[in-house]
Amino acid sequence: xxxxxxxxxxxAATVIARRGVRGLRVEELAEEAGVSKALIYYHFEDRTGxxxxxxxxxxxxxxxxxxxxxxxxxxxxETPADPLRRLEQALLLELQDLPHVRxxxxxxxxxxxxxxxxxxxxxxxxLASVIWVREVADQLGEARxxxxxxALTASxxxxxxxxxxxxxxxxxxxxxxxxxxxxxxEAIGVEVAHxxxxx
Amino acid sequence: xxxxxxxxxxxAATVIARRGVRGLRVEELAEEAGVSKALIYYHFEDRTGxxxxxxxxxxxxxxxxxxxxxxxxxxxxETPADPLRRLEQALLLELQDLPHVRxxxxxxxxxxxxxxxxxxxxxxxxLASVIWVREVADQLGEARxxxxxxALTASxxxxxxxxxxxxxxxxxxxxxxxxxxxxxxEAIGVEVAHxxxxx
Numbered sequence: 567x568x569x570x571x572x573x574x575x576x577x578a579a580t581v582i583a584r585r586g587v588r589g590l591r592v593e594e595l596a597e598e599a600g601v602s603k604a605l606i607y608y609h610f611e612d613r614t615g616x617x618x619x620x621x622x623x624x625x626x627x628x629x630x631x632x633x634x635x636x637x638x639x640x641x642x643x644e645t646p647a648d649p650l651r652r653l654e655q656a657l658l659l660e661l662q663d664l665p666h667v668r669x670x671x672x673x674x675x676x677x678x679x680x681x682x683x684x685x686x687x688x689x690x691x692x693l694a695s696v697i698w699v700r701e702v703a704d705q706l707g708e709a710r711x712x713x714x715x716x717a718l719t720a721s722x723x724x725x726x727x728x729x730x731x732x733x734x735x736x737x738x739x740x741x742x743x744x745x746x747x748x749x750x751x752e753a754i755g756v757e758v759a760h761x762x763x764x765x
Numbered sequence: 766x767x768x769x770x771x772x773x774x775x776x777a778a779t780v781i782a783r784r785g786v787r788g789l790r791v792e793e794l795a796e797e798a799g800v801s802k803a804l805i806y807y808h809f810e811d812r813t814g815x816x817x818x819x820x821x822x823x824x825x826x827x828x829x830x831x832x833x834x835x836x837x838x839x840x841x842x843e844t845p846a847d848p849l850r851r852l853e854q855a856l857l858l859e860l861q862d863l864p865h866v867r868x869x870x871x872x873x874x875x876x877x878x879x880x881x882x883x884x885x886x887x888x889x890x891x892l893a894s895v896i897w898v899r900e901v902a903d904q905l906g907e908a909r910x911x912x913x914x915x916a917l918t919a920s921x922x923x924x925x926x927x928x929x930x931x932x933x934x935x936x937x938x939x940x941x942x943x944x945x946x947x948x949x950x951e952a953i954g955v956e957v958a959h960x961x962x963x964x
Contacts, residue, residue: 672881679878683785688939728923739887741922
């Protein structure tokens with residue numbers, strides 16, 4: 567992807583996190599990206615195309631900062647060998663008071679909320695959600711190899727939906743971050759104990 | 766409250782569920798409520814006042830349809846004696862494909878999301894959240910009277926945040942309603958088993 571195309575998508579995520587999907591205007595986007603409006607029209611055929619590519623960027627960034635911290639982003643000694651610790655670490659990365667995590671989570675929430683009114687992003691959102699649930703189910707399966715597949719998927723669906731619910735409360739300033747992190751950590755323990763009971 | 770004041774707030778919830786908080790315009794609100802713009806300015810001193818009162822209405826409606834169905838809304842025989850069945854019934858009322866449930870949940874989600882950008886509703890949102898968590902913790906406590914208070918509150922915080930996460934996925938069309946209901950029902954069972962283990 568060209569640098570300027572990427573710059574436009576990065577700027578779109580920033581503006582969506584600031585104004586919401588419905589507040590995204592091409593003037594502000596051009597200013598944020600430091601490009602002309604004409605260049606935006608040149609790179610993206612329409613608003614839907616721009617939103618789809620921005621959603622993909624937001625997803626890739628979330629995977630990247632998860633993968634970075636889990637691997638190279640911190641000393642190797644801190645990457646836990648225990649699969650449950652790795653899962654906990656990956657999920658808690660989304661509950662961090664860092665500007666890029668806030669921006670990415672806010673933009674994701676806004677893109678998802680736009681699908682309540684407008685079905686155009688539903689396919690991509692559903693796919694991203696299925697992939698994420700699959701990854702978490704796989705990590706749970708490493709920790710509990712004898713748990714039934716359907717139970718792993720159900721636990722992963724609950725843990726990811728809970729993370730979205732806690733993240734939304736934190737981002738809107740109605741739940742302290744430490745409480746959100748504690749509830750998430752406890753939930754992993756509760757679900758894993760449940761899966762152990764099914765062995 | 767006067768009938769016309771109530772009509773304005775009902776219309777505000779409808780318009781917010783349709784356009785989001787940032788899409789709420791006084792022209793559309795007046796048309797939806799069937800009143801003049803001047804009457805809206807007469808009843809509500811400013812936008813913040815209007816949003817606060819609409820949030821209160823949305824909360825009261827959610828309590829009302831929960832209470833109605835749990836009591837008079839259905840035959841008395843169907844109001845479960847078991848405290849866990851009552852809790853399940855109350856939580857699942859928010860996951861129903863009925864126009865007023867969709868509208869109320871969508872409006873609540875939009876009002877909450879507005880607090881990410883704008884702190885003016887945070888106090889009311891945090892209070893509504895605390896009250897809801899308290900109610901669910903009390904119902905869990907009826908089922909598990911020997912569980913520690915802090916564990917009941919933590920479970921209630923997880924169950925309510927999960928419900929918000931599942932509801933957001935359902936409303937945005939990325940999770941079928943039956944799946945959302947199944948995950949919620951299972952989560953109650955998992956949390957209650959966890960609380961039983963703490964006895």
